[in-house]
Every structure is written in structure tokens, then in C-alpha cells.
Amino acid sequence: MNLAPEYKARLDKALEHSGQRSTKQREHIFSVLLEKRDHPTADEVYARAKSDMPTISLATVYNCLETLVETSLIRQVNFEREPTRYCPNLTQHAHFYCRESGEIVDIELSDEAIETLMKALPKGFSARHIDIAYDGKCNGCHD
Amino acid sequence: MNLAPEYKARLDKALEHSGQRSTKQREHIFSVLLEKRDHPTADEVYARAKSDMPTISLATVYNCLETLVETSLIRQVNFEREPTRYCPNLTQHAHFYCRESGEIVDIELSDEAIETLMKALPKGFSARHIDIAYDGKCNGCHD
DNA sequence: GCTATTATTTAGAATAATTCTAAGTCTCAT
DNA sequence: ATGAGACTTAGAATTATTCTAAATAATAGC
Numbered sequence: 001m002n003l004a005p006e007y008k009a010r011l012d013k014a015l016e017h018s019g020q021r022s023t024k025q026r027e028h029i030f031s032v033l034l035e036k037r038d039h040p041t042a043d044e045v046y047a048r049a050k051s052d053m054p055t056i057s058l059a060t061v062y063n064c065l066e067t068l069v070e071t072s073l074i075r076q077v078n079f080e081r082e083p084t085r086y087c088p089n090l091t092q093h094a095h096f097y098c099r100e101s102g103e104i105v106d107i108e109l110s111d112e113a114i115e116t117l118m119k120a121l122p123k124g125f126s127a128r129h130i131d132i133a134y135d136g137k138c139n140g141c142h143d
Numbered sequence: 144m145n146l147a148p149e150y151k152a153r154l155d156k157a158l159e160h161s162g163q164r165s166t167k168q169r170e171h172i173f174s175v176l177l178e179k180r181d182h183p184t185a186d187e188v189y190a191r192a193k194s195d196m197p198t199i200s201l202a203t204v205y206n207c208l209e210t211l212v213e214t215s216l217i218r219q220v221n222f223e224r225e226p227t228r229y230c231p232n233l234t235q236h237a238h239f240y241c242r243e244s245g246e247i248v249d250i251e252l253s254d255e256a257i258e259t260l261m262k263a264l265p266k267g268f269s270a271r272h273i274d275i276a277y278d279g280k281c282n283g284c285h286d
Numbered sequence: 287g288c289t290a291t292t293a294t295t296t297a298g299a300a301t302a303a304t305t306c307t308a309a310g311t312c313t314c315a316t
Numbered sequence: 317a318t319g320a321g322a323c324t325t326a327g328a329a330t331t332a333t334t335c336t337a338a339a340t341a342a343t344a345g346c
Contacts, residue, residue: 021293021342042332057296062333064295080221081304083332094260096268109263116259117237117275120252124282125239132260133274139267164313164322185303200325205304207324224333226303 003031014071028053029064030073030088039077039085039095039104077104079133094132100141107134146174157214171196172207173216173231182220182228182238182247220247222276237275243284250277 003011011030012022032048033040040048046061065086068074077085079097085104087095092114094107109132117130146154154173155165175191176183183191189204208229211217220228222240228247230238235257237250252275260273 023294023342025295055296057298059297059334060295076223078221078223080219081227081332084224094263096264096270099271105268107263107265113259113263116256117277120237120250120256121239121277122250122282124285125248125277125279126285127239127277127279128242129278131274131276131278134260134264134268134270135272135274136268136270139265142267142269166312166323168324198325200327202305202326203324224303 003027003034007031007034011073014073015067018071020067020071025053025056025060026064026067028056029061030068033068033074033086033088037088039087041083041085043083045086078131079104079135094134096134096136096138098138098141099135100137103138103140105138107132146170146177150174150177154216157216158210161214163210163214168196168199168203169207169210171199172204173211176211176217176229176231180231182230184226184228186226188229221274222247222278237277239277239279239281241281241284242278243280246281246283248281250275 007030008027011027015022015026028049029045032045036048042058042061042065045065046056046058049056049061065074069076069086072090073088075087075090077087077095079085079095087106089106091106092109092111094109096105096107097103098105114130117132118127121127150173151170154170158165158169171192172188175188179191185201185204185208188208189199189201192199192204208217212219212229215233216231218230218233220230220238222228222238230249232249234249235252235254237252239248239250240246241248257273260275261270264270
């Protein structure tokens with residue numbers, strides 16, 4: 001429930017930079033995401049947030065998550081039509097979805113890998129972002 | 144509206160292989176996707192399908208699309224939380240979403256690019272599929 | 287520190303894509 | 317032809333998310 005000072009500072013700075021206020025709720029949602037980095041859905045974040053802040057509403061969870069995404073403090077992760085998940089890892093990475101355990105694992109990507117993908121683009125195309133989602137079996141789920 | 148014989152044969156074979164029947168509706172939905180390869184949503188497929196087959200229902204469009212996906216005759220394409228789109232291009236490719244024009248363009252990927260991504264996986268992970276979505280500006284949308 | 291202004295939170299209603307249900311229709315093997 | 321199972325259909329149901337309007341909280345200026 002406690003947001004480490006470095007993260008609190010990062011949050012405040014990012015919010016101020018975009019002309020938004022730092023609130024108890026935003027702080028708490030950010031801390032929930034940092035505490036257990038397992039790519040929870042909004043509902044899961046809501047459940048976790050409520051244990052320390054029982055009066056928080058689901059709409060607020062959605063609002064806070066949206067604000068955090070807009071200010072680039074967290075990322076959204078989508079798999080097919082499943083509920084959106086949230087991720088505080090801001091490094092260049094892809095996501096691996098294990099069909100067996102349902103776990104989502106961050107896969108760090110080298111600059112070289114991104115380079116290769118950028119080079120695949122036809123002339124005149126410029127990409128702001130590449131979303132990469134693997135699916136298969138993770139190390140814990142093999143025979 | 145007419146399904147070229149080679150595609151008709153491919154459809155029939157794939158359906159038979161999975162113990163399903165070849166129907167007018169499935170054939171028609173497949174032909175709609177092949178005719179204009181612009182990654183339509185289910186609603187758009189429905190609108191197009193109705194002009195030649197006015198009695199087809201939206202539920203059937205969803206059912207047929209699902210069947211075609213299951214039998215690997217088409218692919219689903221998802222961007223964030225937007226409606227699912229459908230794509231009859233079965234080659235190894237990624238999708239580029241232009242924020243400006245809203246267009247979705249297929250990006251062919253070399254074996255090398257896929258290789259590089261596969262090598263990024265930690266030991267013990269095996270991927271069945273990699274979904275790659277770029278977003279940015281396409282060639283027609285640059286200054 | 288107070289107060290006004292503006293942003294944020296809240297509960298519940300609304301939305302939209304998709305799935306489900308149950309009845310009717312078609313297909314195909316016998 | 318007939319019956320069993322597969323498919324289609326319309327409309328209801330579901331579900332993640334967004335919207336709405338009122339209540340509350342944060343900040344700037346005094």
C-alpha cells in the first residue's frame with residue numbers, strides 16, 4: 001500500500017507535467033500495480049485496491065488506470081478480446097501468454113530485435129510503437 | 144460473391160477435415176473476405192454479406208467467421224479494445240495500424256525477423272504464434 | 287487558514303461487441 | 317423418403333468499459 005518515495009516522486013511529476021492532480025486514489029492504484037507485477041485486469045486491481053481503500057469505486061479504478069496510461073506511468077496489455085491488463089514495466093518488452101497456466105510473462109527485447117522489425121516496414125511508414133504478443137507454453141508448463 | 148474454384152476447394156477441404164459442413168453462408172462469408180481484403184469487422188462483413196444474401200443474420204456472420212478462424216482459413220486481427228477484424232492473408236505477416244487514416248496494412252515478415260523474436264524467448268518457453276501490431280503513420284499520411 | 291474554482295470521485299445507468307438460447311431449417315446417410 | 321444431427325436465425329443475455337450527474341476533494345489566490 002505504500003508507494004516508495006521514488007515512485008511517488010515519479011507519479012507527482014508525471015501528473016503535474018500533464019496538469020493533473022495527485023490524489024490518494026491514483027497513488028494507491030499505482031502502488032497496487034507496482035506491488036504485484038502480474039498484469040492484473042481492472043477488476044483485479046479493483047479487488048486489490050479495495051482491501052486498503054474499501055470505498056474506492058470501480059469507475060475510479062478505470063479512471064486512474066486511464067490517467068496512469070496517458071501519463072506513461074504504466075502500459076496497457078491486450079490479448080485478443082480478453083479484458084485489458086496493466087503493466088508497470090516501462091522497459092522495451094513484449095508479452096508472453098501461456099495457454100497452459102494463463103500467466104503473462106514480460107519478454108525483454110533487444111534493440112536489435114526492434115531494429116529488425118522496423119526494417120520490415122515499407123518505405124514511408126513510420127511506427128510509433130510495436131506491440132508484440134507471443135503465445136505458447138512457458139517454462140513451468142512443459143512436460 | 145463468387146468464390147473462385149480454388150478457394151471453394153480449399154474451404155470444402157478444410158471444413159470436411161474438421162467434420163463440418165460446407166454451407167452457402169460459410170461460402171459467402173469467405174468470399175466477402177477474399178473480395179475486399181481491408182480487414183473488416185464482423186459488422187462490416189455483415190453489411191457486405193447482406194447485399195447478396197439479405198436474409199443472413201449477424202449471429203450467422205459471427206458463427207461463420209468463428210468457423211473460418213478455427214479451420215485456419217482466415218485470421219483474427221485485434222487492435223487494443225477495438226472490434227475484432229478479419230484477414231484472409233495466411234502468410235507470415237504483421238499488421239500496421241495507421242492512426243491517421245485508420246487503415247490496416249499487412250506487413251510481410253521475413254523468417255529472419257521471426258527467428259530473432261523466437262530467440263528472445265527465455266529457456267523453456269515455446270511460442271505457437273507471435274502477434275505483431277505496429278502503429279504509426281502509413282506512407283499516404285506523411286507530410 | 288479560508289474560499290472559490292476546478293478536478294476528481296462515486297454509484298449507477300448506458301453502451302457496444304460478442305455470445306447464448308431455443309426454435310426452425312437444412313443436409314446427408316441410411 | 318426419413319430421421320439424426322448440423323446449421324441458421326432472431327432476439328435476449330452477457331460483460332468489459334464508458335458515460336452521467338451529483339457529491340467530494342484539491343489547489344490557487346486572497
